[in-house]
Amino acid sequence: MTTQANNGNAGHPLAPFSHYFSLNNGLSDTAPSLKRYLSKMAGMYADDAAFRERLQREDTLVYEFHELGVPEAAGNLAFGTSIVYPGKIGDEYFMTKGHFHTILDTSEVYYCIGGKGLMLMENPEGEWDVREFSPGTAVYVPGRYAHRSINTGHEPLITFYVFRADAGHDYGTIETKGFRKIVVEQDGRPAAIDNPKWK
Amino acid sequence: MTTQANNGNAGHPLAPFSHYFSLNNGLSDTAPSLKRYLSKMAGMYADDAAFRERLQREDTLVYEFHELGVPEAAGNLAFGTSIVYPGKIGDEYFMTKGHFHTILDTSEVYYCIGGKGLMLMENPEGEWDVREFSPGTAVYVPGRYAHRSINTGHEPLITFYVFRADAGHDYGTIETKGFRKIVVEQDGRPAAIDNPKWK
Ligand SMILES: [Mn+2]
Ligand SMILES: [Mn+2]
Numbered sequence: 342m343t344t345q346a347n348n349g350n351a352g353h354p355l356a357p358f359s360h361y362f363s364l365n366n367g368l369s370d371t372a373p374s375l376k377r378y379l380s381k382m383a384g385m386y387a388d389d390a391a392f393r394e395r396l397q398r399e400d401t402l403v404y405e406f407h408e409l410g411v412p413e414a415a416g417n418l419a420f421g422t423s424i425v426y427p428g429k430i431g432d433e434y435f436m437t438k439g440h441f442h443t444i445l446d447t448s449e450v451y452y453c454i455g456g457k458g459l460m461l462m463e464n465p466e467g468e469w470d471v472r473e474f475s476p477g478t479a480v481y482v483p484g485r486y487a488h489r490s491i492n493t494g495h496e497p498l499i500t501f502y503v504f505r506a507d508a509g510h511d512y513g514t515i516e517t518k519g520f521r522k523i524v525v526e527q528d529g530r531p532a533a534i535d536n537p538k539w540k
Numbered sequence: 541m542t543t544q545a546n547n548g549n550a551g552h553p554l555a556p557f558s559h560y561f562s563l564n565n566g567l568s569d570t571a572p573s574l575k576r577y578l579s580k581m582a583g584m585y586a587d588d589a590a591f592r593e594r595l596q597r598e599d600t601l602v603y604e605f606h607e608l609g610v611p612e613a614a615g616n617l618a619f620g621t622s623i624v625y626p627g628k629i630g631d632e633y634f635m636t637k638g639h640f641h642t643i644l645d646t647s648e649v650y651y652c653i654g655g656k657g658l659m660l661m662e663n664p665e666g667e668w669d670v671r672e673f674s675p676g677t678a679v680y681v682p683g684r685y686a687h688r689s690i691n692t693g694h695e696p697l698i699t700f701y702v703f704r705a706d707a708g709h710d711y712g713t714i715e716t717k718g719f720r721k722i723v724v725e726q727d728g729r730p731a732a733i734d735n736p737k738w739k
Contacts, residue, residue, distance in 0.1 A: 359672070481554070
């Protein structure tokens with residue numbers, strides 16, 4: 342009953358399709374996943390020494406997510422699961438790179454099916470917010486808000502996400518400037534503090 | 541940490557918000573649900589005598605779903621859970637009314653978090669498809685496809701859905717014409733057969 346979205350038919354109507362994503366670990370046996378290892382996140386964590394030390398020991402898998410190749414049309418939706426693994430670099434929790442959408446006013450919905458964490462968001466006007474993830478929580482990321490998932494727990498943080506297929510991804514702005522806030526462990530609990538590297 | 545979407549701010553950017561939807565029963569303590577009782581589905585099941593008989597005994601809750609009032613803009617997304625309860629009218633399984641989107645080429649994603657069932661789909665060109673729901677299955681309803689959730693199991697069928705907030709709902713076409721196919725129990729299993737009432 343599972344068929345693949347076909348990236349070759351942009352401009353033609355899609356046919357119905359389905360994919361399985363485990364409610365236990367977020368993984369799929371039919372949908373490919375993109376894996377983000379620590380080495381791809383140089384400069385994104387506040388503690389460069391802790392980053393280098395960890396990377397020397399191992400190039401850890403920090404998170405993975407699915408990319409189904411749904412044609413990038415405004416009527417289509419892209420979806421899949423995101424899995425952020427537990428861990429820290431110094432005091433800072435494992436997280437996704439984070440991005441703006443290229444079509445800035447397009448939103449995204451995340452439904453948490455496992456684990457514990459936060460969605461960190463900020464818009465170009467400097468407003469920021471953080472929302473808690475726990476199983477059953479749906480977080481609405483409005484248009485204009487860059488977004489980053491952060492695992493503050495001890496199990497994988499698993500979310501099911503949906504966004505407009507033509508939204509596009511701007512990773513560069515965050516790679517260059519960072520988020521205004523970072524989330525670190527303080528007295529055993531997550532705290533959003535000013536990002537010392539923010540430009 | 542939970543805030544309501546505010547329907548009054550259409551045209552203004554939304555702020556981030558979150559809602560809880562139980563992974564066990566799909567219900568929310570913060571998001572209102574719309575309840576569809578059997579009496580609102582007159583004429584939609586094939587067996588009118590069985591429908592009348594059931595309604596005389598009780599006006600059963602067939603399904604419910606959430607409507608958060610996200611402003612209807614093309615950059616926004618509407619979302620929530622849908623819960624179709626188990627049951628049959630004659631041989632025909634409990635189901636949603638089903639609808640086209642008013643903006644016909646907008647799609648919808650359904651992620652099944654509990655129960656067992658089918659998504660029945662058809663487009664104006666007469667193409668139809670049916671996809672199985674079981675926990676962990678994501679079904680993509682492409683643009684142009686009317687869609688109806690059907691519970692073929694013995695527990696509530698629970699799905700988390702996301703669609704473009706401006707998609708709009710055309711219930712009238714299905715209320716008038718019906719779907720080309722209906723799903724009934726035959727030899728203890730679901731079967732999609734021609735709808736005797738289809739116009
Ligand atoms: Mn995004
Ligand atoms: Mn719909």
